[in-house]
Amino acid sequence: MGATNDPGQDPDETPSDGSSGSSSDAWALESSIDWSQIPDDDNATIEETPTSKYALHPDDRIWRHPSELQYLSPDSGRRAAKRRLFGAGLVGAVIGAMGMALIAGVTFRSSPQVVERVIEREIATATVSTSGEEGNGFLPVVDIAAKVTPSVVGVQVVQSGRVVGSGSGVIFRDDGHLITNSHVVENGERYRLVLADGTVVEAGLVGLDRRTDVAVLRPLDAENYEFVPATLGFSAPLRAGETAIAIGSPLSLRGGPTVTVGVISATNRRLQSPQGDWLYELVQTDAPISPGSSGGALVDARGAVVGITTVIAVTDVGAEGLGFATPIEIAHHVASDIIQWGEARHGRLGIRGSDAPTQLLPPSHAAGVLVDSVDFGGPAERGGVKVGDVVVELDGQLVLDMGALVVDARMLRPGSKSSLRIWRAERLTLVDIEVGELD
8 A cells, every 4th residue: 555545536546555664562652543533525635534543453453454858850760769879878978977077086186176155145134142043044143153163263474483463364265265364464474374173274375465455375285174164145235233243363362263243333434544545345343353353254143254354443542342344245356366366456447536416416326426537548538438427337236435436446357348327418328448457
């Protein structure tokens, strides 16, 4: 993360991070700002509303930061012959399938198949019962904890032969690949994973992305262990008041992951980091999240991971009871890119904008983004987007605000085609663009 990026700016132009260079003692002495003062004003800057000072434990601060025979002839004179031909073909197919199965069996013993477990669900207004009652697909907290904890690990960051930091991680593939935070791992030389049963496994860094605070680690000796991938859910349908369960490994405590319970207190939060970059669409919860839990799991009432815990709110008087998580859709998308390409590939539109005021919106839409500027020669300009346009849809999906456009744009595949529905001169127009890539 580099220079300050206005929250009204296009997601596309965020510079890469730099190291803060601050010592642990210095952070411990700094004062913090009341988190209730996080700006909703898209034009607010870090200088005007300095929400960047979070007195976090050195191990946990953000700035150290989708499967997939009509053969019978009416000619009765040929029917019997065709039956015999079909039978012979069927026998051959069975024998061939058996042979392929044998070959596949040998192949997969030497190269295990990777399985990712993803579930879809509908959100219903209900609460987890701590007394053990179940209903509407919801589970008791104790069952959720038993289900998810094997997928949550402690992450130890090693430098010069000693542990200099810690965090948490969520296993999402059965080969042991896990998601954690970039701020947890970025200063490490080596990494150790502490599994739920206490087993310690050496791990390597696959890659990290500071724009989303997501990193991926993989065990170096995966074939000797059996990993339990977490079930991934969806954060988009979450509503304030739903039960939230945080599972992580705070303070490097022994005895397995810690489980805390609260509610989803808000969604679609944005948070500015000290380097100037903004994290968008964060899920806010009051489930207690302690230092060292960064990179852990935020889980819903069905036991599905809906977020990766990222940062906690602290003021001069201590923890404020607020934590923030990166939506699992974003984390999984970035992690998949890192595994495939070695880095996250973010789409770029080349526009800068702000939430559109109601009077500038078309009658058919309740929200959109007002284009304040268009990058010269950028994807949007080449597609015909102009200053003053109001973007109301991206690829047929409603644009709810600038933060949502930021996230959706970043998740586009560079080089792919996308469409923007814009409101211009009292008319809705569809503009096709070729997605660029963030540097």
